[in-house]
Amino acid sequence: MLMLCFMLLMGMLAACSGDEGAAGGDAEASDGNTVKIGALFDITGGTGDVGTPYSEGEKAYYEYLNSQGGIDGVQVELIGDDYAYDMAKGQRLYQELRDKDNVSAILGWGTADTEALRQQVANDQLPYFSASYSENLKNLEESPYNFLTAATYSDQGRAVVQWIKENHEGDNPTLALLYNDTAFGRSPIEDIKAYAAEVGVEVVDEQVIPVTATEAQSQMLNMQEAAPDYAIIQQTWGATATILREAQTLGIDTQFIGLNWATGEGVVEIAGDAAEGMLGVVTHAFPYEDLEGLAEMEEYLESKGESLEDVSQKFVQGWVTAKIMAEGIGNAEELNGEGIRKGIEQIKDMDLGGLAAPVTFSEDNHAGTNQVRLAEVKNGKFEVITDYFSYED
Numbered sequence: 001m002l003m004l005c006f007m008l009l010m011g012m013l014a015a016c017s018g019d020e021g022a023a024g025g026d027a028e029a030s031d032g033n034t035v036k037i038g039a040l041f042d043i044t045g046g047t048g049d050v051g052t053p054y055s056e057g058e059k060a061y062y063e064y065l066n067s068q069g070g071i072d073g074v075q076v077e078l079i080g081d082d083y084a085y086d087m088a089k090g091q092r093l094y095q096e097l098r099d100k101d102n103v104s105a106i107l108g109w110g111t112a113d114t115e116a117l118r119q120q121v122a123n124d125q126l127p128y129f130s131a132s133y134s135e136n137l138k139n140l141e142e143s144p145y146n147f148l149t150a151a152t153y154s155d156q157g158r159a160v161v162q163w164i165k166e167n168h169e170g171d172n173p174t175l176a177l178l179y180n181d182t183a184f185g186r187s188p189i190e191d192i193k194a195y196a197a198e199v200g201v202e203v204v205d206e207q208v209i210p211v212t213a214t215e216a217q218s219q220m221l222n223m224q225e226a227a228p229d230y231a232i233i234q235q236t237w238g239a240t241a242t243i244l245r246e247a248q249t250l251g252i253d254t255q256f257i258g259l260n261w262a263t264g265e266g267v268v269e270i271a272g273d274a275a276e277g278m279l280g281v282v283t284h285a286f287p288y289e290d291l292e293g294l295a296e297m298e299e300y301l302e303s304k305g306e307s308l309e310d311v312s313q314k315f316v317q318g319w320v321t322a323k324i325m326a327e328g329i330g331n332a333e334e335l336n337g338e339g340i341r342k343g344i345e346q347i348k349d350m351d352l353g354g355l356a357a358p359v360t361f362s363e364d365n366h367a368g369t370n371q372v373r374l375a376e377v378k379n380g381k382f383e384v385i386t387d388y389f390s391y392e393d
Contacts, residue, residue: 035071035104035329036103037106037325038106039058039097039108040109041080041081045086047236050264050266053314054317056318057315058078058107060300061318078107087112090109090113090116103126104335108130108132109131110184118143121143121145122143122144125338127325127328127340127344128146129325131317133283135153137367151283151369151370154191156283157195158191158192158390159370160259161192165199173202174229175230175231176205176230176254177189177193177203177206178206178209178234180208180211180234180239182211184261187234188234204226205222207222209239211239212239213242217249220247224252230255231256233257235261236262237264240271245272248273257278257279264382266314268380276378276380282372284355286313287316288309292353293352294308324350331347348360356369370392373386373389
């Protein structure tokens with residue numbers, strides 16, 4: 001009798017759990033005229049320097065899209081809030097978006113929260129586009145509803161190492177790795193070290209620098225002793241600018257190369273001439289490039305009394321992410337989580353008008369691309385110096 005009661009109780013709990021997990025996959029998430037998309041923003045947290053313009057780009061794209069008739073007549077309602085890069089707040093916001101707002105998909109942000117939410121996202125059948133490009137999100141067994149809309153941090157790092165190997169003059173190149181002690185900062189480090197060893201680039205130093213650092217003299221002195229030819233930076237704008245200013249003060253002549261969140265106009269604005277010569281990974285276009293894909297953005301900004309000069313590359317990045325999600329929604333037969341997931345998996349070589357590398361998804365692959373470009377700061381401005389390439393080219 002005790003065993004029978006126990007089995008009945010477990011069955012009831014499983015049924016209750018199953019009802020909650022299906023929230024995102026419920027067809028009621030859309031009324032047929034509107035589809036709700038949730039969003040986690042970092043406006044005031046440790047990565048708010050890049051998170052703010054990124055979120056503005058996401059919001060702007062859906063406002064523009066709705067003004068053009070939506071997705072085949074369906075309007076997009078973007079529901080989001082600032083979680084301040086706090087994983088506990090991110091968890092609560094996710095649950096609110098799922099249970100209260102009944103969204104059909106989510107635009108996320110950080111690495112730690114995105115990875116922590118993977119199992120819930122899968123149970124809730126909510127397609128999830130994050131601003132984190134963690135290599136871990138490629139694993140479809142653990143992340144069946146996560147999609148990567150740009151090259152992973154690890155693929156970015158591998159591409160940089162390959163570029164170093166092919167372009168370095170002189171003896172075998174040496175490399176330092178500068179990153180913060182967060183899931184975001186640590187994400188590509190072991191993969192970069194493994195690939196560097198594979199192709200013959202020696203990693204001679206690692207320095208951990210807080211993502212909110214305003215000084216890093218001790219770390220840069222330590223790196224100076226190792227005298228690396230190159231240093232890869234996995235940070236956002238603020239800490240990257242701190243690194244560059246300290247390097248200038250100490251007279252360090254290492255070639256600094258930032259991964260995508262370390263790259264952009266904000267670094268130059270903060271670091272000034274200390275940013276001259278920095279190289280950066282470019283996953284998304286700068287708004288001052290001559291590209292077909294900027295026409296829609298320019299039209300939107302002009303309707304607001306603004307211009308492309310008023311936005312940054314991270315605005316473009318948010319805009320593109322939202323645009324890819326809209327393409328998946330447009331492909332969906334049903335405007336619920338499962339329908340949108342299948343719609344995203346139908347995207348093949350999506351042409352983004354030069355704003356980013358074309359993306360392709362399938363049932364077996366949720367990593368849209370591994371292509372990046374490189375840019376160099378020249379006269380106070382990033383100039384793109386390569387076409388799209390990958391470490392596999």
